[in-house]
Amino acid sequence: MTQRTVEDLLVDIREGKAGALARAISMIEDEETDAGDLLEALHPHTGGSHVVGITGPPGSGKSTLTDRMVKRLRTRGDTVGVIAVDPTSPFSGGALLGDRTRMGDLATDRGVFIRSMGTRGSLGGLSRAVYGAIKVLEASGKDIVLVETVGVGQSEVDIARVADTVVVVFVPGLGDDVQAIKAGITEIGDFLVVNKSDLPGAARVESVLESSLNLAPPRHDPEPRITTTSAERDEGVEGLLEMIREHRRLAAESGLLTVRRRMRARAEIAAILARRVSRSTERWLSDDDDEWYKNLCAGDVTPGGIAEMLWQQLLREEYEGEYTMKIKGKHHLGIAVENIEEAMNIYCHGLGLEVAEREELPERGLRVAMIPLGESSIELLEPTDPESTIGRFIEKRGPGIHHLAIEVEDIDASLERIKEAGLRLIDEVARPGVGGTRVAFLHPKDTGGVLLELVERVEG
Ligand SMILES: Nc1nc2c(ncn2[C@@H]2O[C@H](COP(=O)(O)OP(=O)(O)OP(=O)(O)O)[C@@H](O)[C@H]2O)c(=O)[nH]1
Numbered sequence: 001m002t003q004r005t006v007e008d009l010l011v012d013i014r015e016g017k018a019g020a021l022a023r024a025i026s027m028i029e030d031e032e033t034d035a036g037d038l039l040e041a042l043h044p045h046t047g048g049s050h051v052v053g054i055t056g057p058p059g060s061g062k063s064t065l066t067d068r069m070v071k072r073l074r075t076r077g078d079t080v081g082v083i084a085v086d087p088t089s090p091f092s093g094g095a096l097l098g099d100r101t102r103m104g105d106l107a108t109d110r111g112v113f114i115r116s117m118g119t120r121g122s123l124g125g126l127s128r129a130v131y132g133a134i135k136v137l138e139a140s141g142k143d144i145v146l147v148e149t150v151g152v153g154q155s156e157v158d159i160a161r162v163a164d165t166v167v168v169v170f171v172p173g174l175g176d177d178v179q180a181i182k183a184g185i186t187e188i189g190d191f192l193v194v195n196k197s198d199l200p201g202a203a204r205v206e207s208v209l210e211s212s213l214n215l216a217p218p219r220h221d222p223e224p225r226i227t228t229t230s231a232e233r234d235e236g237v238e239g240l241l242e243m244i245r246e247h248r249r250l251a252a253e254s255g256l257l258t259v260r261r262r263m264r265a266r267a268e269i270a271a272i273l274a275r276r277v278s279r280s281t282e283r284w285l286s287d288d289d290d291e292w293y294k295n296l297c298a299g300d301v302t303p304g305g306i307a308e309m310l311w312q313q314l315l316r317e318e319y320e321g322e323y324t325m326k327i328k329g330k331h332h333l334g335i336a337v338e339n340i341e342e343a344m345n346i347y348c349h350g351l352g353l354e355v356a357e358r359e360e361l362p363e364r365g366l367r368v369a370m371i372p373l374g375e376s377s378i379e380l381l382e383p384t385d386p387e388s389t390i391g392r393f394i395e396k397r398g399p400g401i402h403h404l405a406i407e408v409e410d411i412d413a414s415l416e417r418i419k420e421a422g423l424r425l426i427d428e429v430a431r432p433g434v435g436g437t438r439v440a441f442l443h444p445k446d447t448g449g450v451l452l453e454l455v456e457r458v459e460g
């Protein structure tokens with residue numbers, strides 16, 4: 001996909017077109033080449049939705065509750081996005097999409113977008129794609145984004161890192177004490193909802209939750225609250241929605257929202273980094289090349305040593321990827337010759353090239369001739385003084401290639417980066433060169449024995 005079509009897709013996403021939202025989320029899930037560009041393009045349009053996480057044990061009624069909330073939100077005119085992460089009962093066969101009679105009106109409603117996603121590619125928690133999908137829905141202008149995750153493993157803790165408001169769903173009859181005691185679960189929830197209140201034992205769960213909240217004093221403002229619902233009978237849902245809305249307002253006032261948003265950004269960055277490192281690790285420690293293992297067996301290195309080496313390599317790769325020296329059109333190859341007339345004769349009459357300019361530089365003990373070669377040139381250099389740089393070069397090594405010059409856009413920035421990379425410079429700062437240029441040389445010891453010259457053309 002070209003840049004243009006990422007832009008087209010963004011336009012359609014902004015208009016809330018369901019096809020575009022589905023396509024965009026798939027691109028992100030499948031890590032298509034343009035996914036990165038798309039996420040970059042989406043970012044400025046995010047932050048406007050109220051992201052609500054809904055977690056809890058399998059079968060506790062999260063999808064049924066979500067379904068009820070969506071309908072009520074739509075009645076009010078709010079637009080809604082729903083992401084169901086790894087549902088044990090898929091939405092296609094579950095409460096939301098399966099029940100066509102109940103969902104009839106929602107299925108054709110453009111104000112709602114529903115999507116199931118897997119957790120693949122993540123280490124037990126929410127995949128990077130979930131952050132991306134939230135961005136897509138936010139950019140589409142959804143007022144509220146509901147993210148349903150099954151409360152098992154890491155994902156229930158992760159949901160607290162992506163949502164502004166977190167709803168934890170409990171049910172009677174699942175071993176009430178175990179649910180509440182489960183470490184951290186009451187700490188991540190802003191609302192501890194006892195669903196299936198139509199079943200016996202709901203009051204018992206409520207009181208267990210209350211005492212567990214009393215035991216662990218709340219760490220944030222607004223404090224977590226307990227409420228009951230029967231999603232099946234559509235009871236308590238409007239009250240819960242009211243509280244969720246109120247929570248957003250109070251959280252914005254208390255600063256909790258800022259804390260959550262910071263946490264979300266941090267988690268997203270960490271997920272991207274972890275993905276990168278794990279990809280590089282797979283590449284380096286591939287089965288095709290087990291040089292590292294031979295070294296390990298030979299006792300030459302330790303796993304820690306290999307890890308450190310690979311880490312350094314990653315840093316270098318990232319560094320090289322990030323820094324591209326802005327090279328401008330002209331490059332030249334400097335050739336030291338004993339006699340410039342003879343050399344020009346060979347290049348011009350022998351090879352059919354033409355000399356563009358000749359210069360005498362008595363102060364540098366040099367005679368110079370430039371022979372253009374397309375974008376590049378050959379610079380013939382004849383020493384007029386045996387003590388000049390070129391004179392000493394010829395005396396020591398004989399005539400031949402003396403240096404390679406690259407024209408850069410910003411020589412100071414280039415030198416800065418070269419220093420940071422730890423390469424040795426002959427000129428720490430740029431000095432005036434011939435014909436209105438600023439130049440600097442890199443030490444050949446670091447550049448494979450080639451003397452490298454950077455040239456910046458100064459305007460005017
Ligand atoms: N009695 C009763 N049953 C309910 C209630 N809410 C949901 N259920 C039923 O519980 C079962 C599971 O509901 P879901 O909404 O699919 O539960 P879930 O938490 O989304 O399940 P997973 O996504 O698989 O984790 C369904 O048979 C629902 O009809 C409720 O308030 N009362």
Ligand SMILES: [Mg+2]
Nearest residue numbers: 062063087089
């Ligand atoms: Mg579900």
